[in-house]
Amino acid sequence: MEVAGVPRLHPSALVTVAYLKARLDEGSDHLGIFMPLLLDVIARRGDSYFLASEVQQDLVSVYSLVMPQSTIDTLLKRATRKRYLKREFGRYIKSQFPPIPNIEEKTHEIQAAQQKLAQAFVEHASKRGITVDNEGALALLIGFLEDEQIALLLDSPVADKNEPKHTTRERATIAEFFQYIVKDDPVLRAVLRPILEGLVLYHAAFLPNLTEGERRFRNLHVYFDSALVRQAIGYEGKVLQTIVRETMAVLTEAGARCLVFDKTVEEIRRILEYFEGHIGTSHGRLTMRVTNMARHLVTSGYSVSDLREMEAFLEENIRNEGFRIAQTPRRVAEYTADEKSLQKRLSDPKAPDGASPRVMHDVDCLAAILTLRRARTTNLIENCAFIFASSSLPVIRNGTVWYEQDERGIGISPIVHIRALLNLAWLKKPKLCGDLKENELLAVCAAALSPSPDTWQRFLRHLENMEKTNKITSDETALVLVSRMSDKLLKEAELSEAGDADATTLEDVVDRVKSSYTHEFESQLAAERLKTVSERARADAAEHEAADREQRRENVITRRANAIIHPVALGIQWALVALLFVAGIVFILDRKYHLTIVGVITLLSVVAFVILELRGHLRAVAEWRSEFETRLVRAICDWMRAT
Numbered sequence: 001m002e003v004a005g006v007p008r009l010h011p012s013a014l015v016t017v018a019y020l021k022a023r024l025d026e027g028s029d030h031l032g033i034f035m036p037l038l039l040d041v042i043a044r045r046g047d048s049y050f051l052a053s054e055v056q057q058d059l060v061s062v063y064s065l066v067m068p069q070s071t072i073d074t075l076l077k078r079a080t081r082k083r084y085l086k087r088e089f090g091r092y093i094k095s096q097f098p099p100i101p102n103i104e105e106k107t108h109e110i111q112a113a114q115q116k117l118a119q120a121f122v123e124h125a126s127k128r129g130i131t132v133d134n135e136g137a138l139a140l141l142i143g144f145l146e147d148e149q150i151a152l153l154l155d156s157p158v159a160d161k162n163e164p165k166h167t168t169r170e171r172a173t174i175a176e177f178f179q180y181i182v183k184d185d186p187v188l189r190a191v192l193r194p195i196l197e198g199l200v201l202y203h204a205a206f207l208p209n210l211t212e213g214e215r216r217f218r219n220l221h222v223y224f225d226s227a228l229v230r231q232a233i234g235y236e237g238k239v240l241q242t243i244v245r246e247t248m249a250v251l252t253e254a255g256a257r258c259l260v261f262d263k264t265v266e267e268i269r270r271i272l273e274y275f276e277g278h279i280g281t282s283h284g285r286l287t288m289r290v291t292n293m294a295r296h297l298v299t300s301g302y303s304v305s306d307l308r309e310m311e312a313f314l315e316e317n318i319r320n321e322g323f324r325i326a327q328t329p330r331r332v333a334e335y336t337a338d339e340k341s342l343q344k345r346l347s348d349p350k351a352p353d354g355a356s357p358r359v360m361h362d363v364d365c366l367a368a369i370l371t372l373r374r375a376r377t378t379n380l381i382e383n384c385a386f387i388f389a390s391s392s393l394p395v396i397r398n399g400t401v402w403y404e405q406d407e408r409g410i411g412i413s414p415i416v417h418i419r420a421l422l423n424l425a426w427l428k429k430p431k432l433c434g435d436l437k438e439n440e441l442l443a444v445c446a447a448a449l450s451p452s453p454d455t456w457q458r459f460l461r462h463l464e465n466m467e468k469t470n471k472i473t474s475d476e477t478a479l480v481l482v483s484r485m486s487d488k489l490l491k492e493a494e495l496s497e498a499g500d501a502d503a504t505t506l507e508d509v510v511d512r513v514k515s516s517y518t519h520e521f522e523s524q525l526a527a528e529r530l531k532t533v534s535e536r537a538r539a540d541a542a543e544h545e546a547a548d549r550e551q552r553r554e555n556v557i558t559r560r561a562n563a564i565i566h567p568v569a570l571g572i573q574w575a576l577v578a579l580l581f582v583a584g585i586v587f588i589l590d591r592k593y594h595l596t597i598v599g600v601i602t603l604l605s606v607v608a609f610v611i612l613e614l615r616g617h618l619r620a621v622a623e624w625r626s627e628f629e630t631r632l633v634r635a636i637c638d639w640m641r642a643t
Helices: 013-025 032-044 052-063 069-081 103-127 134-148 168-182 186-204 210-214 226-232 238-253 262-276 282-286 292-299 304-312 314-320 339-346 357-373 393-406 418-428 436-448 453-468 474-482 484-494 503-517 520-589 597-642
Strands: 085-088 091-094 220-224 256-261 324-326 386-390 415-417
Touching: 013 032, 013 103, 013 186, 032 052, 032 069, 032 103, 052 069, 069 085, 103 134, 103 168, 103 186, 134 168, 134 186, 168 186, 168 436, 168 484, 186 418, 186 436, 220 226, 220 357, 226 238, 226 262, 226 386, 238 256, 238 418, 238 436, 256 262, 256 357, 262 292, 262 304, 262 314, 262 324, 262 357, 282 453, 282 474, 304 314, 304 520, 314 324, 339 357, 339 393, 357 386, 357 393, 386 393, 386 418, 393 415, 415 418, 418 436, 453 474, 453 484, 453 503, 474 503, 484 503, 520 597
Parallel strands: 220 256, 220 386, 256 324, 386 415
Antiparallel strands: 085 091
16 A cells, blocks of 8 residues: 555554664664564564565554555565575565574553653643543644644645644643753653654655655755744744754755845845834834744844844844855846745735735745756755755745646755755764754644744733723833743643633732742832833944944955055056156157257247146046056955955
């Protein structure tokens, strides 16, 4: 049977998944980790002859592991080359069969450890009103991990999409378990890690070119979307910054280069300007678009001066994270034929103007990738040379559909999910960044434990109404927004029996947050006022410092350009002066003069004329040299600034 996509794992397959990770640690390659399982199910067979499809069924019945037919065929061919098997008339027969490792003993140890993980979740779930046994606990955990696991290839989605998802309560309970219990328990973390990494290895079995997974990327240029760049420079919190940094380290180690289009830098600058215009006032903070960056800036207490400083050092901060800022190539119609259809696919149909800066940025970046590829196609990411990495599923989905249907493109799409690319890179260097998969999971859990965008938006509107009716002051609003307790209480409201955060509940959240400050409340209000008073001074200082730095850089560039051009221009000027003097002398000597009064007067007149002419010409040469030197210095300065 040919399996479509990556089927959901049965809870009992968790043991097998962890075993695969152990095999990789022992030194087996990505295909070889499955070989002991294959040989074991063959050894269990009572008949002598068997088909590949029968082995595939045996893996399901013995290990609850569904594997694609192509991987089974490759494993059987490898076993045949090693003379473990013979092939006769399309069927296989045992030959010089090797001794089978004691898989049962190893998996029994893994299973015992996983039962401890399951029991710990059972105890935690009971506190949230969820009754489940150990098998049900493992089913919930594996379902959560698979729902959050991005497929290694975007054209290999998880099967059984019609299965019911976890309830909000179940999802939050699982996230709490990983975030607050497993994270701080080294024993449970040791059980979780091989499961997380084993899932990636299992998904790798469904790659069309599994054996290519060990190859390094060959001169692959990965251009990061603005959301990923903002995360890398800390605009969305430390957790996401750590993940993107580790992602870049794995990609670089696997042979990829991390870049940012200059258009992406300009988009981030526009976003900072938007927040700069909103974050300085209570009304602005309450009416900002609800995004991860907005919530981080508000809850972390960023001010207008902070944002101005971030904007002043934007390029420097991006480069410090290891990115190279690259110029977006000019559009070439030969390589991108229908960008308007991409714009239409990416635009929000409810928006009055579909050509928003964000949409046009994505259109320009995808068109740039195709321009850089220059019509070269490949079925391997390792060889595609240029790709755009994003974390936005709608953009990735619409960009891929546009490439395949509208552009009639073949091979690797110009856009890929960053986690899909990361998984491919991790397969090449699985021992690099050992905490990477755990950090990814913790970021997912943090998002699951945050109130939904709808609840947060409702909370912002409620705060605005309370401020308008003078129930709270703008300073109190600022303190409520930056309190981590607000997130926790809002999430508890979502998980309550009513499942809805009404006005009474939201007002209760505000009162509980205010009361939590007790004696600290007044001091924090004073600090907030002091911060507001000093904000302008900090902003002016930051602007002055940035201006001074830019001026110093400009002075250095100008001095270097002058040092190069001035001697050249001066040499040209003196060469022209010499030519003019030679011409004047030749002009004087080229005429015949008589030794008479008239002849002498004529000679003196010619000499005077030549001197006056030379004076005018010398002034013109000096002016030309100055203008020439100025233009050339300006051109050299522009070139130095660009590089």
